[in-house]
Amino acid sequence: MQHDAFVDSLKTGSFPASASPLLQAVWHGLRGEWEAAHRIAQDADSAEGAWVHGWLHRIEGDLANAGYWYRRARRPAGEGDPGEEGRVIAAFLLGGDEAGSAPGPARSGPDGTARRS
Secondary structure (H helix, E strand, C coil), X not given: CCHHHHHHHHHHCCCCCCCXXXXXXXXXXXXXXXXXXXXXXXXXXXXXXXXXXXXXXXXXXXXXXXXXXXXXXXXXXXXXXXXXXXHHHHHHHCCCXXXXXXXXXXXXXXXXXEEEC
């Protein structure tokens, strides 16, 4: 699935059948369907799943729980617009960031800042 097709599916409400489970969770989260998104995210046992899970708890307003999941994902807690973070997560899950490059997994450096490997 391409990033543009994913964004279009958010507007049309036409669920992307070819999307991975985590991308489906992000899709539901971006559409305000928190329960559906959370059901999917809580079954994912990966750093990416923890990132999505943290983002969802940030949307919910449960920042302590969100912080736990961001730490499991080895990512800094999200700040700013949660919708923008959701779009960044979607781009990452689709194989690249918003600029089109494919980032590696985030790792914390010795100073606590996120680094890509």
